[in-house]
Amino acid sequence: MLTLFRWLLRLTIGLIVLLVLSAVLVWYFAVRSLPDYGATYRVEGITAPVEIVRSTENVPHIFGRTDPDVFFALGLAHAQDRLFQMTVLRRAAQGRLAEIHGPRALPVDDLARRLGLHRAAQASLEVQDAPTRAALQAYADGVNQWIGIVNAGAMGRGAPEFFLFPDVITFWQPADSLAILKLLAAASTDAATEEILRARLALAWPQDGMRILDRADVPDDLPDYATLFPGARLGTPDRRRDMQAAHDPLGFLRPGQALGGNAFGAEPQRTAAGASLLANDLHVGLTVPSLFYLARLELASGGVIGATVPGMPLVLSGRNPSLSWALTPLDLDVADIAIEEVQPGNPDRYRGPQGWTAFQTRTEVIRVLDAPSQTITLRDTQNGPVVPGLDPGLRDVVPIGHVPALRWTGLSRQDGTMSALMGLMRAQDSAQATRALRGVVAPALDVTLADAEAVTRLSAGAAPQRAPDHPTAGALPAPGWLPQTAWTGATALAGEAQRPEAGLALATEDASDGLRRDRLSYLLGDREVHSRDSFIAAQLDIVSPAARALLPLVGANLWFTGDPAAPGTPERQRQDALTLLAEWDGAMNEHLPEPLIYTAWMDALQDRLVRDELGPMADDLLHLQPRFIDAVFRNRGGASAWCDIVQSAATEDCATIARQSLDRAILDLSARYGSDVASWRWGDAHQAKHRHPGLGALPALGWIMNITQSISGEEFTVARSGMTGSGPQPFQAATGAGFRSVIDLADPDSSVFITSTGQSGHPLSRHYDDLAGLWRRGEYVGMSLDPDLARAAATGITTLTPVD
Known part of the structure; x- marks a missing residue:
């Protein structure tokens, strides 16, 4: 027995030592991939020494003799901090995520291949x-130089994630940057997915189904969808949406995600300091690291500072010494679904305007980790690529014997958007910026420009031109063989920049719904004079x-009715909840119970209104439709x-449905958070989960890599935080402001910026999440174009010297 005990003790000690040694080894190799920001490197590809000066927040300030040298250093800095993120973005655009993520990435890869994002790039x-091509090449050289430094120095493969994925880091190419821009363009519009949902609603309830998506810019006289395909048979509608897709960190830039943003400005006559103000926030899926990366570039045209996206040599939103700019996606229908009829008995041909026409076909192989490779056949029509996987509900609206094709401005192979945005970055005034933006194709953008004397706005991008007799005006999928459904062209939108009325400019991506826009307009118009602090507050x-509009309407017949109920009863809970809501100002504060009660009530109400007509398809209405609920309770059009x-x-009336929905919501919330209504907190349900795109879905590593924090706001607040709308945590924040900035042109160096996580993508870096707490609390960091200030506050200076 004593011998057995000794051997067990020895084995236990050995296992402990082995675990400790393994942990030390993992830590050692992971730490080796942390970059040394104070190092000097001899590199090929630059003409003179370049300095990368790092601020306290790890923001690189890059100083070089020539613009290509500066872009080279930006590529190197991006690769130092975000190499894994860059490779994920590139793989997403190329349709090669399944090579490292396995079968779960196949749908994303399949769609990217069919869209041909990388081929178009x-x-x-x-x-x-020429200057843009030179910048793209120099940027790629800088990325590749860092990959070479990592390999030569055995520096942990550049990021610890690469030890967990069978990834071979291929050298960066200029087209990779263009492909990432194409990926952003695809994620910036939900025009096609809205078409599909509208058609599904029309099929589910032909009389009124489309009224649920009550958008002001959609014609009222749309035809019955089924009549567009006389004699064709539609399949049985079914809820096919994957409810976990919204939680999958690989889908954060899936086409149709509808990136968003706010931009607003004030001219000198409306500011306290007598110079223009400009604010911008860009809404994206919440990931770690954030999609955005702060940087400052010293170009020949002057310093440029603001938000970049790793993978592109571009400051998307920011300022230079004489001009600042803010971007939001333009609310423009830039995509249509064309339904193509396949020739019976010959799947290689489809019905075109001139008769049966051969598909343009090719095959591609998608390699899949730990699974057989998949060979897919890609087909193109005169209207665009065939995209059966664009949306899970697409099969419900495609008649049997037909396939869907996508018309989208972003499929252009003559897309000069990168050059246009590079020109914007270098522009010295609004006139130069306007001329540069005429080259934008996709994404379509609402651009707000500000200099010290004025604020202007313009739209940029390619706008599809549809025939006046188009049967659906682009609001529903339409037969691809009808000549009147074909686009007659695409018009470049960038005209002359317009001065705003009353000295105030604002842009949001929800122009058709208008609630957030109306709130922002009120905040700007409520003050005669604005300051940087008032812009931050807005x-x-x-x-x-939405809460302020709906609660008085929905609860009109419920407020303070009946005698007080006994404590602890459901009736008393309802009374307590209504009392709280009656005194609430609509602030979606994470510390209050009212936002949680309101959101759960409206969610239950919308579901109760539509489920008996739509059935399981009601689960696909992931977001609140305030205009629809308003129309129901005002009895607009019956x-x-x-x-x-x-x-x-x-026969139920609306007051009954409102009361029943509130009771349902209270019952669900009581099961989660206890019976005391006043103790509930919005932040308990509304948490921002910044997911790692590679490891965020893994149970153990996800807990380490993801960043979770409760936040205020909701879908319709100016400080937007869109919710997942499905699954066990429907109120979890899935999108938010990945980047915020407020630029004060009276004192440009006092301008402030923030991203949602940190500058580094390395989980062992202190800059992995050091900005996340500031972002949650509504704080910012300053960034100056003064080189002396940058050097005085430097925490590290990376020096690049050319090889002799």
Whole structure:
């Protein structure tokens, strides 16, 4: 027995030592990939020494003799801090995520291959102007130089994630940067996915289904969808949406995600300091690291500072010494679904305007980690690529014997958007910026420009031109063989920049719904004179215009009715909840119970209004439709009929449905958070989970790599935080402001910026999440174009010297 005990003790000690040694070894190799920001490197590809001066927040300030040298250093700095993120973005654009993530990435890869994002990027490289091609090449050289330094110095493969993925880091190419821009363009519009949802609603309830998506810019006289395909048979509608897709960190830039943003400015006559103000926040999926990376470049045209995206040599939003600019996606229908009829008995041909036409086909192989490779056949029509995987509900609206094709401005192979945005970055005034932006194709952008004397706005991008007799005006999928459904062209939008009325300019991507825009307009118009602090307050505003509009309407017949109920009863809970809501100002504050009660109530109400007509498809309405609920409770056009439950014998009115929905919401919340209504907190349900795109879905590593924090706001607040709308945590924040800036042109060096996580993508770096707490609390960091200030506050200076 004693011998057995000794051997067990020895084995236990050995296992402990082995675990400790393994942990030390993992830590050692992971730490080796942390870059030394004070090092000097001899590199090929630059003409003179370059300095990368790092601030306290790890923001690189790059000083070089020539612009290509500066872009080279930006590529190297991006690769130092975000190499894994860059490779994920490149793989997403190329359709090669399954090589490292396995079968779960196949749908994303399949769609990227069918769209041909990388092929379109390669074709567009030739149409960029000479300075842009030089910048793209220099940037790629800088990325590749860092990869070479990592390999030569055995520096942990550049990021610890590469030890967990079977990734071979291929050298960066100029077209890779263009492909990432194409990926952002695809994620910036939900025009096609809205078409599909609208058609599904029309099929589910032909009389009124489309009224749920009550958008002001959609014609009221759309045809019955089924009549567009006389004689064709549609499949049985089914809920096919993957409810986990919204939680998959690989889908954060999936086409149709609809990136968003706010931009607003004030001219000198409306500011306290007598010079223009400009604010911008860009809404993206919450990932770690953030999509954005702060940087300052010293170019021949002057210093440029603001938000970059790793993988591109471009300051998307920021300022130079004489001009500042803010971008938001333009609310423009830039995509259509064309339904193509396949020739019976010949799957290689489809019906075109001139008769049966052969598909353009090719095959590609998608390599899949730990699974057989998949060979896919890609087909193109005159209207665009065939995209059966664009949306899970697409199969419901495609008749049997037909396939869907996508028309989208971003498929252009003559896309000079990168050159246009590079020109914007170098522009010295709004006139130069306007001329540069005429080359934008996709994404379509609403651009706000500000100099010390004025603020201007313009739209940029390619706008599809549809025939006047188009049967659906682009609001529904349409037969691809009809000549009137083909685009007659695409018009460049960039005209002359317009001065705003009353000295105030604002842009949001929800122009058709308008609630957030109306709230922002009120905040700007409520003050005669603005300052940097008032712009910050507006940018961080968490009052829900939807709550203020809907609660008095929905609860009109419920407030303070009946005698007080006994404590602890469901009736008393309802009374307590209504009392709280009656005194609430609509602020979606994470520390309050009212936002949680309101959100759960409206969620239950919308579901109760539509489920009896739509059935399981109601699960696909992931977001609140305030205009629809407003129409129902105001009985616009007889919309109150939605309140009656068709399957029940009784005739329910809207007050009854409102009360029943509130009771349902309170019951669900009590099961989660206890019976004391006043103790509930919005932040317990509304948490921002910044997910790592590679490891975020893994149970153990995800807990380490992801950043989770409760936040205020919701979908319709100016400080937007869109929710998942599905799964066990439907109120979890899935999107938010990945970047915020407020630029004060009276004192440009007092301008402030922030991203949602940190500058580094390395989990062992102190800059992995050091900005996340500031972002949550609504704080910012300063960034100056003064080189002396940058050097005085430097925490490290990387010096690049050319090889003799």
